[in-house]
Amino acid sequence: MSNATTGSRKIFSLPAVTPSTSVNxxxxxxxxxxxxxxxxxxxxxxxxxxxxxxxxxxxxxxxxxxxxxxxxxxxxxxxxxxxxxxxxxxxxxxxxxxxxxxxxxxxxxxxxxxxxxxxxxxxxxxxxxxxxxxxxxxxxxxxxxxxxxxxxxxxxxxxxxxLPSDALAARIVWSALALFENGIEPDLIDLNDLMEHLQIRSWSDCSEEIAFLEDLFFDCEENEAASIGSLEALMAYCRATLFDADDHNKRTGGNQFKALHRPVNHVNLDDLRCPISLELMLDPVTIATGQTYDRASISKWLKSGCLTCPVTGKKLTDTAFVSNYAVQHLVEQLCASKNLSFPEPNSKQKRDGSKTATPPSSAAAGAMKMAAAFLVRKLAFPTSLEQSRAAFEVRRLSKSNVFNRTCLVEAGAVPWLLHLSSSMDSSTQDNAMAALLNLSKHPSGARAIVEVGGLGLVVDVIRLTFKVEAQQNAVAILFYLSLVEEYRAAIGDLPEAIPLLVELMREGSYRGKKNAIVTIFGLSLCSSNRVKILESGAVPALMALLSGQEKGNLANDSMAVLAKIAEHPDGTAKILCYDGAISRLVEFFRSTGTSRSGRESCVSALLSLCVNGGAEVVELLRSMPVVMPPLYSLVTEGSPQAGKKARSLLNRIHEV
Structure with a gap:
């Protein structure tokens, strides 16, 4: 049973300490x-x-x-x-x-x-x-x-x-699951009564239920997965069908939807830092005192035996904490507005996504298929607000659940989302592109995007968009499509695709640059794209990223692309045309900030340049003794393949 959402105590476990007989x-x-x-x-x-x-x-x-x-x-x-x-x-x-x-x-x-x-x-x-x-x-x-x-x-x-009232509500749950299992939609009036009994009265309330059950699902024993997964699917269906803008009982995702998309210019970055680590809260949680901390920091604090609130100093009689999605979304928005990267929280990274590849039960499968069909019908609504909310719900449901993606693709969500990608409403376009990105990670979703002619629409969003997030998501979609060999040439055949990606490498946000770099790498694996990449000015853009202000992952990714380009004579020629190219590569190779993978890519590039560039390149490297120590280090500490290339490069340098 999960205790991820309940601090150090599992839900329904009731630990207690008996006082010592020596206490007066x-x-x-x-x-x-x-x-x-x-x-x-x-x-x-x-x-x-x-x-x-x-x-x-x-x-x-x-x-x-x-x-x-x-x-x-x-x-x-x-x-x-x-x-x-x-x-x-x-x-x-x-x-x-x-x-x-x-x-x-x-x-x-x-x-x-x-x-x-x-x-x-x-x-x-x-x-x-x-x-x-x-x-x-x-x-x-x-x-x-x-x-x-x-x-x-x-x-x-x-x-x-x-209690009788609770028993009645529980019967609604079991009845709904039985109907889902048999492919029948439950009565929305009954589900509405269930939500009222549980006092779930907003999109946010429903999302908290889903998040709690999701935590339980990922941490539960195998024999509990079916029941927990069924309940999670039930709540997902309720959120999609009951929390609507037209609901006169104010059971609507509208306020939540607007809150998640409000401007963040007035928000102070320091207010979103964890009081313990002083770092941005990637996975914010709220504890019993109402204070918010990053999950990893407060967990470490509690495990060390500190049972007081770090800010208020109040003793914690309960170490439970719940996810604070409002703060998390503010952090995401603020990072995007300031061109900062937003890595996934470690707690989410460790989850086994394969656990969601198949439905945990037939009831869960039925619920998600019906929720997907309902949302696709809403995507076809004539009003932009309804379309945007439906796209937002698709975005949330498809974020990390593989089976949900399958249901949404099979229900026909992709063509409607592509249609909304050209919407004049910025929120609608943003939600549509984020949803498409999630679906593009699924083989059937990627296939649907290509088969309905969506490549051109995705490229159009890169060129013309209201929000930088939509542009970044469009590039990320191309990246996932470029992972499929048969789609690489089709992307490269679009006249604006590669030039736009290269332009993003030069002028984009951090995330935009990173997405563009890895997409160019994927496209470079197709021989017909190689010349287009070189002619679009990719080499100068990549070389600039090796020593620009935004080092780290961007530089390492750029080096991987340069290594791939250098494998071919025309690529080598382009790199050597760049003024001071070898010096730049050597500087990157010996930098303490370069990762192991970055060094391995660099030695691969240098070896290719020597092979394709001839004696002139070898002589230039021979005149740079600073390259020798990291080369010898790579021979002994690098991967077998990198060590082999480092030895080969050393042999060329030492040849008389």
Whole structure:
């Protein structure tokens, strides 16, 4: 079971520490008071499921807190420790359980685990009753004593079982999944009732549910995958069909949609830095105090034993945290506006995408196919706002789930998204291109783009676009298409494609340059594109990137393309025509900022230049002794292939 979204504690796990027998009554009463206060801090939380049990638990804790405030600790006999210790454990567990019920994103999961939750409540109520019965109530006032006795009596009588309203909502869930499994669309009125019961009233609420279930799915055992995946697909279907602009109950993704696309010029970059690492928050999460941190930083903080909020200093009684998608999107937008790269968070990179290649269940398959068909119908709507929202939903559903991409392509989303790529509405165009990028990563999606004549439309977006993000996504689409051998020549045959990519290498944003470089590399693998790449001025643009202000990955990627170009005599000639080309390559080769892969590409390029350029190039290298130490280093520390090329280059340099 996943604990990625719940801090260091798995949902529904109720760990508790029993106090040491050496603790005196005064200290124990104080600790119990703090525990009770922490639980009572949840009185303002929403409890969509198990409301009755949650209210009863809070009522019991209120009485316990009154007893703790009223009792004279010094007057308690030693025998009171047993009851106080039992209360210590019960209060910890009640706090955990109530926080699970109130946790954003976990509402559907709590609902379908109603029997487990109600059994936990029943067991904890009896623990409270047992503790209260053995406490020396005479140490409290008569009024409090009477109240405690009443609560203990009621706690014993508390019935278990799923509440009728929760059972009805759960039946809607199981009924909907059964209908999905049989290829039948569930009644939207029933799903609307389910959302109302769970108090899921916005696109953002629904997205939190999907994110929580997605985390569970990637961390779950194999026997749990089908049920969790089915629930995730159900929520995805609900988000696509219920949260619409025309919904008069304000169950709409409209406000969320606008919020995710609002201008970020007024946002201070420093406000989006993690208070711990002072780096941009790539994977922001919010903890119990309301403060937001980068997931990796706060996880490391908690694992080190620091159980306080780094900003407020407040003690954390619960180490749960939830993803903050609003902050994450602001970071993405701000990075794009400032031409900064935005790497994927490590937690997402480690996920096994192959787990989503096939549907976890037939119900999940049915739900996604129906959601895809619904969204494609919306893409055909005559209004730009509806089209843009549908494209945005396609974009989100296809972001990382392979089977979702399959469903959307098979439903016919690609032609409509290509049509929207030329929209005069910037948000519509942006969402369409981002969605197409996700679908282009799927073989059937790439094939659909090419077969319907979409290559020219994608290139048009590179040339004419409202947003730099749409342009960057268009280039990335060409990159994924260039991975397919049969599409490389077709891309190169478009007169503007390669010149536009070279222009982006010179003038584009960081992401634009990177996408253009790797796309040019893919296109260079096709012999018919080689001359076009050279004639478009690729070599000067690539050489400039080796020592420009934007070093690092851009320089390493540029070197890989130059190495490929240098393999052929015409490419060698173009490189040698660049003033100071060999010196530039040697400088890159010996730079401490050059990666191992960059050095290996560079030695490959230098060897090709020697082979194709002849003695003049070899003599020039021979006159540069600074190249020797990194060459010898590559012989001993590089990959077998790189070491072989380094030895070959050394042999040429040493030949008399």
């Amino acid at each position: 009554s005064v200290s124990l009463i104080h600790v119990l008071s703090l525990l009770a206060d922490d639980v009572l801090a949840l009185r303002g939380a929403a409890f969509p499921v198990h409301r009755k049990y949650a209210r009863e638990a809070l009522r019991q804790v209120v009485v316990i807190r009154e007893f703790l405030a009223d009792v004279v600790a010094e007057a308690l006999p030693a025998s009171a420790f047993v009851g106080l210790a039992e209360l210590h454990v019960a209060l910890q567990k009640l706090g955990h359980l109530l926080r699970d019920l109130a946790r954003p994103g976990a509402r559907l999961w709590v609902l379908v685990n109603s029997d487990r939750v109600s059994n936990n409540f029943r067991a904890l109520f009896r623990s409270v009753a047992t503790a209260l019965e053995v406490l020396p109530l005479g140490a409290a006032s008569p009024e409090v004593m009477e109240l405690v006795q009443l609560v203990a009596e009621q706690a014993w009588k508390a019935e278990g079982g799923t």
